Amino acid sequence: MADQPLLSCEALSVDYGTGDLRQRAVEDLSFHIDRGEAFGLVGESGCGKSTVALAIMRYLGRNGWVSGGAIRFDGTDIASLSEGELRALRGARVAMVYQDPLSSLNPVMPIGRQLMEVPLLHRTRNREGARELALRALAEVELPDPEALMTRYPHQLSGGQQQRAVIAMALIAEPSLLILDEPTTGLDVTVEAAVLALVDRLRRRRGTSVLFISHNLGAIGRLCDRVGVLYAGRLVEQGPLHQVFGNPRHPYTRGLLNSVPSLGRDRRGRPLTPIGGTLSEASRLAVGCAFADRCPHVVDGLCTGQPIALEPVAGEASHIVRCVMSPRLPAFSWADEGGPAIAEQPAAEPVLEARGLGKRYELSGPSGGRTSLEALRGIDLVLERGRTLAIVGESGSGKSTFARIVLGLTDATEGELDFRGQNIARLAIGRRSRDLRQRLQMIFQNPDSTLNPSHTIGYALERTVGRLHRVGRADRRAAVGKLLQLVQLPANFAERMPDELSGGQRQRVAIARALAAAPEIVVADEPVSALDVSVQAAIANLLKELQVDQALSLVFISHDIALVRYMADHVALFYRGRLVEVGPADAVFAPPYHPYTQMLLASVPDPAAPSQRAAAPEAGAATAPETTRGCPFAARCAWRIDGLCAEVEPPILEPGEEHRIACHLTLQELPRHIGQAA
């Protein structure tokens, strides 16, 4: 018994369909997970990775079924289990954690009762025992004050705490296999790093096997021993993590790795290499290589036409790859192709300047009294002409509020925002002149809501050109053609409706719409965060190219500090509505760091260095009480000076020209190494 794998999928195929329509979601997938091992399944959206998880749990709905192969758990074929045996398996021996923690938690039940349900349901404990178990589980996932947490409701917890509670729930029955389906998507980077580190510690302590499903290569690198790369439902590469990431033999794996921004790449370096094209329905049906239509190494007749088998990689025993060209591929290097490096630019004049900018929301409190929420306070920032200023922060840091003030979608309550000699901090969009609106444009975050689903792409662009430039109909048509060309979309896209476009294409149209105004400043609020990594790279490159070509001044808002490293000339870090560090990118990404910057940098999983596991920082309770005094980061800071940081406003240190850090530490005391976690 002991030497057979805990879970094995043998030539697994899964179909979805209704009536005559059938689609293969997973084809001929074989992998196994040994006891205590962490296996990662990686791929873009639509590659079938979540389907695998559902098949293992036998949760495929009425429209899905296993059409071939078998899944064995501890030697037993899952398909042979009765409903009763299945119930005993789920939760008790295999537990699953989904992407959105709120959908796994019952909003009307306290956390404690939800945790106790598991042992009570499986009849392994009485009420007292269950309570004890629940408390221990909460303590084990490192949640503060488990006793108090038992009586809390899910909405009273932060996103990271919710995900920890879900993991506690999954672990409470001591399952031998834990399936994590994108568990950290939607969480802030520091929280993500902490959750991953927690899972890693738990599995080492308990010997739990983990199936980790993610599109995030960095996250996979943090946690997994072995990894399988899935494309169009087929396994294209599999092997030990260091072999797959260190010596990827499939062009798709290489593409994925090269589209991830990492801290090693700044904006002067080579561009990210996106994978061209997207997963098409046709390639799912292809007999040969499904990736052939996007592959730069494709050879007609060799790659297509006949089925391609998984072959072992020469010299690496447990590393297999499904690519006929694999032996002929050159050795892998990071970003082995790319355009010329961008030269250093001289200093430029400021176009937008914020001085003491603040925003306070007045809210009516629960007892009828009025309270106020400070979304932004004391922001001093300068955007230089033709440069990219990146604003980095977690959710709730006030970075979107800043964007909305710049665009006039909300008004500041304090301070000034100077644009061309005019204070626009309190100038609502409706009162801005056409000239001003034309000069300031925005690219929004959500590809699903950025374009009106009732209007064609052409209409959206034409209307913008017409409203802001008052040109004739023929000129507007011509302008639309040019704009589409600018964002590398074919001209016939003007006729299409938004729902006929992929997320990346919609985001391109959104960029074209912002450029239609021929603006001076473009504010991009998390423009790529909702996209797949490979598409993300393409959009980031496009923005960067356009920024240089059109001499745009760009405010780039993101929570992804590695991407910011790639995009920005200047970086500003926001924490809870306050500016904690600002300066030229080179200075911000080099020591000395603000403690928060250091923590963010340490949280970035880097697929280029998959073994750096220990560096994950300890994110303290992110839900410390709202404080208006002292340093906003005090509650989570490892260098906190008791009695000072939480009480007194930190002074501004200036380690270099234009570089400001708000911290009570002296310049010499500031953290200087990224890995130096508390």
Place this chain on the structure above:
Amino acid sequence: MTDIADIVPIAPPTPARGLRVLRLTTAGYVGVGIIAFWVAAALLAPVLPMAAPNASDLGALANPLPSAAHWLGVDLSGRDILSRIVWGARTVLTVAPIAVAGATIAGAMLGLIAGYRRGTLDSVLSRISDVILSFPVIILYMIILTRFGASALNIVLVITVTKAPIIYRLVRAMTLELREREYVAAAQMRGESGLYIMLVEILPNARGPIIVDVCLRLGYTTIAIGVLGFLGIGLPPPTPDWGGMVRETYGMISLYPHMAIIPCVAISTLVIGFNLLAVGLRRKARHG
């Protein structure tokens, strides 16, 4: 670096794009069939070989039950029931759509304004709609129609006033949600007027639920018109009116049940038709 970005080969755009919302489920098609039957009857009423709706055949009164001469029998005045049902369809299918259209236009416009502008205007409009909705409609109908007289115009007005708040609430709620969409902010940034944003950016995206609700309202309005006729405050006699037909004959229900039941069946089928259409549309609206 000119990778042709993430291009998905997809089918060319469908020409009948505006009609997409009209693809229905089976239930929806049954509803359409029933409604089409009544619309055809109403349209063809003048050319169908039937007796005039108000002509009395006193000879038939001896045996008012269905016969070769009068397929559905005659009523207490010797008028042909089939003819009155067909002409009655004309009445209901004129009054109901006009009234519902009035309610929809008024409710949708006010809902858009309240949801988009918010503030005091929204509070005032919402309280007014709450007051109207909290009033027992039948009492409201009776007060207004007995005070101002029962005419087709007054019936349309009273139904408009009582149904508009329902559409208002729906549209207001949708507007509150849609106004936060990024494309609305984009429209504001290019300097569109409030009216343009409401009518061109927001309203088209609320059309699915509005169309579904209109179908439901048509059903309820058919019932309301029947009720008004039954209470004697509907269209004045001798206009053929389904509710009125029940009123005139329900006293004889134990003797000649067909006189009252046939118009009831007519009302029911039309209401079911509208409801099935609403269900069919709603399913499609939800699942795309």
